[in-house]
Amino acid sequence: MNNIFVYCEVTEECVIADVSLELLSKARKLADELNCQVEAIVVGNEVKVDLEATLYPYGVDIINYAKDERLFPYTTLPHFSIVTKLLKEKEAQICLFGATCVGRDLAPRVSSFLKCGLTADCTSLEIGEHEDKKAGKVYEKLLYQIRPAFGGNIIATIVNPETRPQMATVREGVMKKEIYNANHKGQLEMVNVNNYVTESDFCVKVLSREIEEQKINIKGAQIVVIGGYGMAGGKDGFKLIHELADVLGGEVGATRAAVDAGMTEHERQVGQTGVTIRPKLCIACGVSGAVQHRAGMEQSSKIISINTDSNAPINAIADYTIIGDAFEIIPQLIKHYKNNTK
Amino acid sequence: MSLKIVVLAKQVPDTRNVGKDAMTEEGTVNRAALPAIFNPEDLNALEMALHIKDTVPQTEVYVLTMGPVRAGEIIRQSLYRGADGGYVISDRKVAGSDTLATSYTISQGVKKLGKVDLVLAGRQAIDGDTAQVGPQTAEKLEMPQITYAEEVLYVDDKKIRIKRRLERGVEEVECAYPCMVTVGSSAPECRYAIAKQVMKYKNAMTEAEAAEMNLDCTEMFAKKPYLKIGLWNAADIEAEDSRLGLSGSPTKVKKIENVVLTAKESVNVEATEEGLDNLVKELIASHIIG
Numbered sequence: 001m002n003n004i005f006v007y008c009e010v011t012e013e014c015v016i017a018d019v020s021l022e023l024l025s026k027a028r029k030l031a032d033e034l035n036c037q038v039e040a041i042v043v044g045n046e047v048k049v050d051l052e053a054t055l056y057p058y059g060v061d062i063i064n065y066a067k068d069e070r071l072f073p074y075t076t077l078p079h080f081s082i083v084t085k086l087l088k089e090k091e092a093q094i095c096l097f098g099a100t101c102v103g104r105d106l107a108p109r110v111s112s113f114l115k116c117g118l119t120a121d122c123t124s125l126e127i128g129e130h131e132d133k134k135a136g137k138v139y140e141k142l143l144y145q146i147r148p149a150f151g152g153n154i155i156a157t158i159v160n161p162e163t164r165p166q167m168a169t170v171r172e173g174v175m176k177k178e179i180y181n182a183n184h185k186g187q188l189e190m191v192n193v194n195n196y197v198t199e200s201d202f203c204v205k206v207l208s209r210e211i212e213e214q215k216i217n218i219k220g221a222q223i224v225v226i227g228g229y230g231m232a233g234g235k236d237g238f239k240l241i242h243e244l245a246d247v248l249g250g251e252v253g254a255t256r257a258a259v260d261a262g263m264t265e266h267e268r269q270v271g272q273t274g275v276t277i278r279p280k281l282c283i284a285c286g287v288s289g290a291v292q293h294r295a296g297m298e299q300s301s302k303i304i305s306i307n308t309d310s311n312a313p314i315n316a317i318a319d320y321t322i323i324g325d326a327f328e329i330i331p332q333l334i335k336h337y338k339n340n341t342k
Numbered sequence: 343m344s345l346k347i348v349v350l351a352k353q354v355p356d357t358r359n360v361g362k363d364a365m366t367e368e369g370t371v372n373r374a375a376l377p378a379i380f381n382p383e384d385l386n387a388l389e390m391a392l393h394i395k396d397t398v399p400q401t402e403v404y405v406l407t408m409g410p411v412r413a414g415e416i417i418r419q420s421l422y423r424g425a426d427g428g429y430v431i432s433d434r435k436v437a438g439s440d441t442l443a444t445s446y447t448i449s450q451g452v453k454k455l456g457k458v459d460l461v462l463a464g465r466q467a468i469d470g471d472t473a474q475v476g477p478q479t480a481e482k483l484e485m486p487q488i489t490y491a492e493e494v495l496y497v498d499d500k501k502i503r504i505k506r507r508l509e510r511g512v513e514e515v516e517c518a519y520p521c522m523v524t525v526g527s528s529a530p531e532c533r534y535a536i537a538k539q540v541m542k543y544k545n546a547m548t549e550a551e552a553a554e555m556n557l558d559c560t561e562m563f564a565k566k567p568y569l570k571i572g573l574w575n576a577a578d579i580e581a582e583d584s585r586l587g588l589s590g591s592p593t594k595v596k597k598i599e600n601v602v603l604t605a606k607e608s609v610n611v612e613a614t615e616e617g618l619d620n621l622v623k624e625l626i627a628s629h630i631i632g
Contacts, residue, residue, distance in 0.1 A: 012510065073513070076477075076487050101508045104473050105489045112445060112478035117592035120472035130596055144596065149470075155599045163592040204486050204517045207503070211511035223631065248631050273471055281630045291601045302630055304611075304621075317606055320621060324613030332615070336622040341632050 003037045003062070004030055005095040005165065007083060008055070009102050010044035010072060012211045016054055019098035019172035026125060026175040027096060028059030033127045034141055036093060037061035041086060043079050045072040052188055059180030066191035070202060073209060074102050076109060077201035084113050085196050092165040094143050096125075099169040111167050117160035118167040119145035121272050123174055123295045130159045142166065148272055148291045155291070173219050173276035173296075216251070216267040223250030224279045226270055226297065229257035230286020230307065231326065238264050240330045241285060247334050253277065255293050271296035285326040289314025306330070344400035345499055345519070347391045348452050350463035350479065351384040351405050351420065353413045357468050378412065380419055383464025385532035387525040391462050392424045392533060394497050402426045406451050408436060408444065411550040417571045421543040422535035429455075429572035430548055431579060435586045441470075443590035445478035450579035452483055459519040460502065465490055465526045473524070480522035488515055489524045548573040 004027045008020040020040075027038045039062040040055050046067075055063055066082045083106065087095055095110075097103035099121050111118035124146040130139045142159045143166040149156040160166045218224055225245040231237030238252070245252045253270040254263065270277055272292035282300035287293065289305075289312055297303070298317050305318035306326045315321045322329055355376035388405065395401040405420040405428035407413050417428030431451050439447065452458055461483065466473035473489075480487035488504050495514060496503040503516040507528050545562065548571045552559040563570040576586055584590060611621045626632040 075515075076489075080481075101490060105477060105487070108441065108472075108474035108477040109481045109487065111474070112442060112481035115442065115592065117440065117442065117594075118474060119593060120470075120474060130594075132594075145593075148601075149598075155601060156595055157597040157599075158593050159596045160592050161594060204488060204515050204521075207514040207516055209511065209513045211508070214510060281625070302625075315608065318608050319606060320609045320611050322611045322613050322618070322621075329613055329618065332618050333622065336615075336619045337631070340619070340622050340626055 001091045002034075002093045003039045003090065004034070005039045005041055005087060005090075005092045007095065007097045007103065007106065008040045008042045009098055009100060010042065010047055010074075014044070014046060014048045014072075016042070016047070016049065016051075017098060017100065017172075018177060019100060019103075019170070021058055022172070022175040022177045023096045023098060023170060024055065024058040024060060025178040025180065026170075027094070028180045030094065030125065030127060030143070031059070034093070039064060039090070039092075041083060042066070043071050043082050044074075045069045052186075056184050056186050057179045057182050059184055061186040063186060063188045064191055065188060066193050066196065068193040071193070073206055075202070075204050075206060076105055077204065078197045079106055080109050080113070081198070081201050082191060082193070082196045084110050086191070087114065087165055095165040095167050097167070097169045099171045103169050107167060107169050114163075114165070116163040116165060116167055117158070118169070119147060119158045120169050122147045122168045122170050123272060125168060125170070125175075130161055132161060137161075143168070148295060171272065171274070171276060173278075216265065218251040218253050218268060218270065218277055219275050221251035221277070222280045223248045223283075224253045224270070224277050224281075224297070224300070225250055225283045225285065226253040226255065226287055227258050227263065227285050228255040228287030228293075229261060230288070231258065232261055232263060233286075233327070237286070237327070240327065244283065244285075244330050244334055247337055248281075250279070250281070253282075253297070255287055255290070284314050284318070285330060287314050288312045289317070344402070345394065345398050345459045346455070346457065347394060347401060347403045347460045347462060348455060348458050349384070349388050349391045349403060349405045349420070349425070350448055350461065350475075351388065351407045351416050352381045352464075352467045353378050353407065353409050353416045354381045354467050354469040355379075378415070380416055381464055381467045381469075383466060383525060383527050385464070386527060386529040387462040387464050387523075388420055388423060388425065389530050389532040390491065390494060390523070390525050391460075393494060393530070394460070394502075395424070397494075397497055398499055404428060404455060406448065406455075407431070408447055408451070411548070411554055414548045414551045414571050417548075418543060418546055419535070421546055422540045423533055424536060424539060427568070427572070429574055430550075431574045432548075432550060433575040433586075435576045435583060438588035438591065439586065440591035440593045441472055441474040441478055442592055443586055445475050445482055446585045446590060447576075447579070447581060448475065449479050449482035450581045451574060452479070454574065454579050461485065461520075461522040463522070463524050465524045476522065476524035483520070483522065485520050485522045486517055487522045487524070488517060491523045491525045492528045493530075543569070545569050546571050
């Protein structure tokens with residue numbers, strides 16, 4: 001009762017998704033503050049890793065494992081039936097989902113059925129109290145679901161005072177994956193799938209799937225060069241970004257504005273609705289620095305901003321600012337880098 | 343052979359074109375400075391519905407929106423492009439709705455339309471990006487859901503086959519009616535307004551719009567009933583007040599902070615040969631690059 005649950009997503013490769021491990025790390029910290037347990041929900045068929053050895057070190061106390069060949073690949077209704085019934089039976093206090101295709105399909109349906117509040121794409125989760133002055137009520141230890149809102153000019157803290165579980169989705173990379181205790185042990189509870197799903201849950205048939213290998217991995221890169229909408233002015237703006245990234249041995253990232261303008265692939269989007277990165281070095285070229293974007297890169301160890309606008313918000317979080325035209329400065333940086341590393 | 347399709351659409355502030363005057367001096371959103379547009383992915387959904395209408399004979403497409411009086415524009419835009427009709431849910435009681443309260447309101451509206459085979463909606467709206475209302479509405483209508491649709495691969499009067507766009511690929515799924523489909527931006531763009539439809543529907547409006555313009559449309563509506571855009575309040579859709587608006591929203595905004603940038607100590611690098619060379623040397627010396 002009153003535990004924190006994390007829906008642990010089984011990836012295409014039949015392992016547990018990184019985002020789920022990140023959420024478990026966060027859930028453990030929240031659970032220690034709330035003095036409750038962390039429970040994982042795994043719904044799928046075979047997994048290629050030792051589930052217990054994988055999950056316990058992140059601080060998981062109970063693994064709820066629903067295993068059935070009909071549960072992979074993911075379809076909404078059977079996963080929905082299992083998750084809602086488990087959360088209800090166990091009177092969950094909090095439930096977290098990765099903001100992936102699966103999580104964003106599943107979590108809202110679950111919240112609708114349980115008539116619970118759900119906050120999408122949180123960038124921070126904390127525990128704190130809340131006073132409802134109108135009702136004269138004080139709520140202890142609620143989950144603060146924190147996210148940028150409306151154009152990114154404001155940061156909103158959302159609470160669900162009355163409904164349980166308190167639900168949130170979080171993008172991959174936002175929380176930090178951290179081993180809690182390598183020797184931590186919990187218990188495995190197998191879910192009797194037939195008690196949870198009905199035949200009609202399988203009405204959506206998956207006829208075929210074509211899944212590609214992950215090609216772009218900006219999350220793991222030590223150096224990321226980000227191109228913003230400011231690179232739209234010149235011809236082949238992103239070619240320069242790629243050149244700089246290649247020379248430095250880094251990856252290319254982009255702002256949403258650049259992605260929406262069709263300048264590069266969506267997989268490269270850094271920010272609240274994209275990827276969160278923590279590289280050693282982040283070079284932001286022609287990036288103004290909307291809060292949603294900054295949320296995805298401000299934890300970089302060093303940030304260099306190249307911008308014609310000395311008042312661009314990005315400059316405020318940069319360690320180095322270069323005021324000037326990125327189209328002129330990038331080739332110079334490449335030249336100086338080559339000269340100094342000969 | 344006929345299908346009844348409802349497309350859910352939202353009028354949104356155009357957050358993609360945020361200009362300098364989008365924020366007031368106090369740091370609040372200046373809604374007046376943001377043009378109100380048809381949520382882009384809802385247009386993809388409308389196109390999918392019209393494509394199905396082209397494929398399955400006698401299919402009817404209705405558009406449902408929730409919002410202030412001016413949201414009637416969404417319905418007109420839809421009629422111009424080929425929809426058969428539309429409804430606006432407008433009521434003070436729905437103000438301040440979170441996604442759960444919104445999906446309840448919308449689902450009550452869909453129920454009011456009787457037997458519906460297919461509900462289509464954009465994957466998400468650009469003013470919130472939550473992608474929650476689609477699946478939540480599907481749950482309330484007890485329909486299976488197919489999210490992130492990109493293409494209709496096959497459709498007849500019994501079932502639909504959809505190509506879904508996922509993070510790393512595509513998936514083909516099939517489902518019998520009724521079902522709900524959310525459509526992503528990779529789906530075909532919506533067709534343009536058709537001149538004949540524009541001529542036919544340019545005076546279409548809700549009674550609330552007529553009242554705002556001090557027009558007496560009784561005669562026009564009586565003569566040409568298709569010009570009257572449906573307008574529903576909470577009572578019309580038999581909604582329970584406790585599930586609407588702020589009281590029906592389990593999420594509460596505890597705090598809103600303007601983003602205050604606490605500036606880091608940042609080094610200004612001169613954009614000169616010397617300045618850039620020194621920067622590169624410093625980064626190499628501290629093993630950040632190289």
